[in-house]
Amino acid sequence: MLLFGKVQVGDALPTLEVPVTARTVVMGASSSRDWQPQHHDYAWATTRAGTKDIFLNTPNQAGWFRMRRPVYPGETLVFNGTVRETAVDESSCAWVDVDIELTVGEDVATEASARLAIPQDDKDNPWRRSGDDWRP
Amino acid sequence: MSSALEEEIGARTAALVPKWTGASLDAGPGDVECERGYILHWAEATENANLLYWDEGVAQDVTGGWIAPPSMLSVWMRPLMFNPNAREQVRPLEMHFRLKDAFDLPEGIVTGNEIVFGVPVRPGDMIATKQTVTEIGDVRTNRLGTGRPWTIDVTYTNQRDEVVAVESYRMFCYVRNAS
Numbered sequence: 295m296l297l298f299g300k301v302q303v304g305d306a307l308p309t310l311e312v313p314v315t316a317r318t319v320v321m322g323a324s325s326s327r328d329w330q331p332q333h334h335d336y337a338w339a340t341t342r343a344g345t346k347d348i349f350l351n352t353p354n355q356a357g358w359f360r361m362r363r364p365v366y367p368g369e370t371l372v373f374n375g376t377v378r379e380t381a382v383d384e385s386s387c388a389w390v391d392v393d394i395e396l397t398v399g400e401d402v403a404t405e406a407s408a409r410l411a412i413p414q415d416d417k418d419n420p421w422r423r424s425g426d427d428w429r430p
Numbered sequence: 431m432s433s434a435l436e437e438e439i440g441a442r443t444a445a446l447v448p449k450w451t452g453a454s455l456d457a458g459p460g461d462v463e464c465e466r467g468y469i470l471h472w473a474e475a476t477e478n479a480n481l482l483y484w485d486e487g488v489a490q491d492v493t494g495g496w497i498a499p500p501s502m503l504s505v506w507m508r509p510l511m512f513n514p515n516a517r518e519q520v521r522p523l524e525m526h527f528r529l530k531d532a533f534d535l536p537e538g539i540v541t542g543n544e545i546v547f548g549v550p551v552r553p554g555d556m557i558a559t560k561q562t563v564t565e566i567g568d569v570r571t572n573r574l575g576t577g578r579p580w581t582i583d584v585t586y587t588n589q590r591d592e593v594v595a596v597e598s599y600r601m602f603c604y605v606r607n608a609s
Contacts, residue, residue, distance in 0.1 A: 312477070325468070325475035327508040328522070343537065344574065344606055352540045353504055354476060421493045421550070430546050 298380070298388035298414045307375035307392065314350065316367040322354030355396070355404055362402050369398045378407070385427045388414045432569075435576045435605065440569040443533050443578065447566045450532065455525045459558040459589075461510040464498050464551050472502050497550040503586060503595050506557035525561035525582055526601060535577045535603035542600035548593040557594060560585045564598070577604025 312318075323333035331338035333351045340346065349364035365371060379391040390412055396404035409430060411420035432440070462468070473483045481488040482497065489496050498505075508522040521527045530538055551557060567579040579602045586594040 318475075321475040325472040325505075326502070327462075327468075327505050329511055352543055353501055419492065424549060428548070 298412050301390050303377050305377040310373040312371040314365055314369050319348050319350055323351050326353040365403050372397045387411055436569045450563050451566050454562040457559045459556045460507045464555045465553050469498050496553050500547050507559045530603050538603040541602050545595050545597045547595045555588045558587050575604035575606040
């Protein structure tokens, strides 16, 4: 288990590469129940939306990220992340702020920052927090 | 310098901006409840190997039982594409589509998204949404077309009125550039 004391500003997350296929796009749309046509209908995407192919929908391009460009079948998504800040709040909840980048080749497809609550020790469980003890 | 299209859209939508800013829609509960089948399909699609979604013992130990991945949030508000009991066809993120209709901006994309999470969603939960227009921006042109950006906040609550999350969608809705 990764504990707060093991995390330092500047730490890098392991790189993750995900090849994107038409199935990735369509299954992602299906699993999020998103039937907007640009995520499954090639003709609609290219002629109506003006994009070069169908592309990943928002929740599957990691919903809370800032999207810079669509991700199409045939491309490879590369995930990287760096710890920007660590902190403990008044309720003793330990937080790690991580900057995340999804790139496709030389292009940044998505930028994000995620605030994660992680345990301070093996008895601490952020999932058990609620009410005043949960202040994201 | 503004284009003729920017000026035309700006003129015909200017009065709509104050009218719609702050508008709110209580969309009520979604058509589907959270259940394991949806969770597994999501984990399959996103190749998510987190044991919280695959091992009941781990889920029980860490989160007090099965939960849905937080990123599945919008799944629970999307209406069924066919529902013989529906009184009217409701669209996902209905407020966004009402804005598109009112502003007559036929195309739209999500440009950004931010979520603050509260209590987890668990199998059996029914999630209700309230959608509020928080900001409508000035007319602008980019490589897609000419239109306006807007922001809609969605507050998600479960059947116990606990806040599951507040999600902020940033959209750009537009008329396509002439090719």
